[in-house]
Amino acid sequence: MTQSHTLTATGLARTTRFRLDREGWISLSLLLILVVGATVAYLAGERFFVNLASRMVIIALAGVGLNLALGFGGMVSFGHAAYFGLGGYVAGIGAFHAFDMTPALGIPFLPNGSDQMIPLWLTAIALCGLLAYGIGRLSLGTSGVYFIMITLAFAQMIYYFAISWPTYGGEDGLPIYIRNQLWGLNTNNSLVFFFLCFGLLVLALSFCHRLLGSRFGAALTMARLNPIRLATSGVEPRPIKLMAFVISGMITGLAGALFADLNGFVGTSMLDWHRSGEIMVIVILGGVGRLYGPVAGAMLFVAMEFWLGGLTEYWQFFLGLVLLAVVLFARGGVFGLLAGRSRHE
Amino acid sequence: MNDAVLRIQNLNKRFGALHATKDVSFNVMPGEIHALIGPNGAGKSTLIAQIAGTLPPDSGTLWLDGQTLDDLSVAARARQGLGRSFQVSSLAESLSVRRNVMMAVQALQGTSFRFWTPVNSDTSLREPAEAVLEQMALSHRADTQVAELSHGERRQVEVACALALKPKVLLLDEPMAGLGPEGTAKLTTLLETLKHQVPILLIEHDMDAVFRLADRISVLVAGEVIAHGTSETIRNDPNVREAYLGDDHA
Ligand SMILES: Nc1ncnc2c1ncn2[C@@H]1O[C@H](COP(=O)(O)OP(=O)(O)OP(=O)(O)O)[C@@H](O)[C@H]1O
Numbered sequence: 001m002t003q004s005h006t007l008t009a010t011g012l013a014r015t016t017r018f019r020l021d022r023e024g025w026i027s028l029s030l031l032l033i034l035v036v037g038a039t040v041a042y043l044a045g046e047r048f049f050v051n052l053a054s055r056m057v058i059i060a061l062a063g064v065g066l067n068l069a070l071g072f073g074g075m076v077s078f079g080h081a082a083y084f085g086l087g088g089y090v091a092g093i094g095a096f097h098a099f100d101m102t103p104a105l106g107i108p109f110l111p112n113g114s115d116q117m118i119p120l121w122l123t124a125i126a127l128c129g130l131l132a133y134g135i136g137r138l139s140l141g142t143s144g145v146y147f148i149m150i151t152l153a154f155a156q157m158i159y160y161f162a163i164s165w166p167t168y169g170g171e172d173g174l175p176i177y178i179r180n181q182l183w184g185l186n187t188n189n190s191l192v193f194f195f196l197c198f199g200l201l202v203l204a205l206s207f208c209h210r211l212l213g214s215r216f217g218a219a220l221t222m223a224r225l226n227p228i229r230l231a232t233s234g235v236e237p238r239p240i241k242l243m244a245f246v247i248s249g250m251i252t253g254l255a256g257a258l259f260a261d262l263n264g265f266v267g268t269s270m271l272d273w274h275r276s277g278e279i280m281v282i283v284i285l286g287g288v289g290r291l292y293g294p295v296a297g298a299m300l301f302v303a304m305e306f307w308l309g310g311l312t313e314y315w316q317f318f319l320g321l322v323l324l325a326v327v328l329f330a331r332g333g334v335f336g337l338l339a340g341r342s343r344h345e
Numbered sequence: 346m347n348d349a350v351l352r353i354q355n356l357n358k359r360f361g362a363l364h365a366t367k368d369v370s371f372n373v374m375p376g377e378i379h380a381l382i383g384p385n386g387a388g389k390s391t392l393i394a395q396i397a398g399t400l401p402p403d404s405g406t407l408w409l410d411g412q413t414l415d416d417l418s419v420a421a422r423a424r425q426g427l428g429r430s431f432q433v434s435s436l437a438e439s440l441s442v443r444r445n446v447m448m449a450v451q452a453l454q455g456t457s458f459r460f461w462t463p464v465n466s467d468t469s470l471r472e473p474a475e476a477v478l479e480q481m482a483l484s485h486r487a488d489t490q491v492a493e494l495s496h497g498e499r500r501q502v503e504v505a506c507a508l509a510l511k512p513k514v515l516l517l518d519e520p521m522a523g524l525g526p527e528g529t530a531k532l533t534t535l536l537e538t539l540k541h542q543v544p545i546l547l548i549e550h551d552m553d554a555v556f557r558l559a560d561r562i563s564v565l566v567a568g569e570v571i572a573h574g575t576s577e578t579i580r581n582d583p584n585v586r587e588a589y590l591g592d593d594h595a
């Protein structure tokens with residue numbers, strides 16, 4: 001089992017080896033930078049930077065989802081925009097019908113749309129789980145490049161479906177006029193919204209940490225390292241991988257719902273294959289198979305997008321250079337560079 | 346015949362023009378070591394692969410403990426009680442020896458869809474794994490990464506993984522290779538006691554070990570079983586001497 005996911009209070013306390021301490025501290029530092037950064041920006045009245053931090057957190061969450069499939073399950077999905085976008089559309093469509101006071105999807109008998117985050121999140125998670133189950137079932141028979149292509153193909157199908165469905169804006173997308181609500185919280189407040197997203201990110205990280213250390217995690221690790229060994233031990237690799245793929249899609253879908261609320265808008269750009277690539281890039285940038293890798297990756301990505309993007313419209317060229325450097329010289333990604341190679345038990 | 350643990354009947358496998366398994370039938374009885382010998386390329390590993398389910402046969406039937414294995418996956422066969430070691434070891438290189446063995450213990454308990462309890466501190470997984478490692482005299486290597494082991498040790502870890510499944514039959518593909526004289530002697534002693542716990546189908550090139558261990562021997566040449574019998578009969582069979590023992594083995 002990789003030990004790259006050592007961050008929890010008890011995990012830190014129990015860790016005796018220096019390496020692990022360092023990994024834990026770096027993970028903690030990344031989270032602290034986000035919290036302090038967002039808070040300071042808020043106090044300074046820089047709402048834009050608070051939202052930038054929220055963006056980092058949400059994209060990190062999407063990456064945490066993909067990392068479960070890509071990094072820990074060895075399933076190179078090039079179609080995670082499907083879940084990201086579906087999550088976004090759930091938030092958007094829910095808000096749309098809540099605003100109109102019409103039933104969800106315009107289908108009578110369905111309950112009215114909702115502008116409450118919790119039911120929207122749960123719906124997004126459930127639908128993304130179903131979608132990932134379907135796509136996973138059909139894709140997991142293949143591997144390597146075929147798996148990459150087939151996941152991409154499914155995501156593209158959904159992309160074109162969204163484009164051709166005029167009710168929800170088609171190509172123009174769907175605005176969310178009023179950010180969805182959560183109990184009595186003022187979700188319109190940028191810092192409140194940041195902490196909502198941040199809380200979910202920490203929850204997802206703790207969940208994955210726990211998951212990866214469990215029996216299921218042991219089987220998933222073995223499915224990635226040596227599926228023949230796993231089968232010879234008496235465990236079918238396919239259902240294990242499928243389950244990880246489903247959970248992966250759910251987490252990325254939740255990130256999508258938050259992203260739509262952050263931007264007050266959901267459009268087909270959330271389903272675009274560029275988006276799949278972007279999520280994959282932040283996972284690789286941060287460190288494939290490192291639990292906190294996507295956090296590092298998302299922070300770097302959004303920072304580069306902002307600063308380099310402000311300097312030159314060719315910022316993606318520089319992103320490409322950084323990515324190339326990471327792939328060539330730092331196989332463990334930024335996180336690997338900071339925390340050293342991942343340790344195995 | 347009916348109380349055979351493993352029954353193989355009329356198994357056939359072709360790779361294009363190569364008839365790698367030619368109408369092979371034999372069985373493994375409780376309490377015995379059944380050795381399968383034959384020159385390089387005879388089709389021994391191919392046969393094991395078909396029994397274990399990694400390679401589908403063209404025709405033929407397999408029974409384990411009276412139940413057919415034919416439609417079962419590799420994992421299902423393992424759960425039914427087929428323990429296997431590979432000729433070229435197949436383990437998770439970056440994991441510790443203990444973690445490799447614990448996987449089999451976990452499978453035996455049928456509990457891979459538990460998402461919460463950490464395995465690291467789970468004594469119900471660790472203790473059975475450690476017991477098997479002790480039996481294999483590998484306790485001192487429990488925390489070592491498989492990647493750091495010698496070839497011989499890897500074979501032993503594979504046997505340990507197979508044993509952790511509490512199998513009904515063990516399929517061992519050249520477990521002695523790369524062990525050296527001392528290791529071979531140790532493993533021979535171990536297998537001798539083990540056979541009372543679980544019958545073994547043993548593929549082995551070390552003829553001293555085979556003649557010492559095997560209750561019965563089947564000789565495979567060019568995909569075909571050319572002789573069956575006790576050590577004595579095989580040792581003195583002129584066909585076997587010509588086809589196999591005579592040329593490349595002392
Ligand atoms: N997947 C395959 N495709 C084509 N030919 C194969 C395949 N697997 C094995 N063979 C061929 O089948 C024959 C039997 O191979 P096998 O590995 O079973 O021999 P073996 O008896 O185990 O030999 P050794 O003692 O060297 O391990 C060989 O000629 C081999 O080249």
Ligand SMILES: [Mg+2]
Nearest residue numbers: 389390391432
């Ligand atoms: Mg062989």
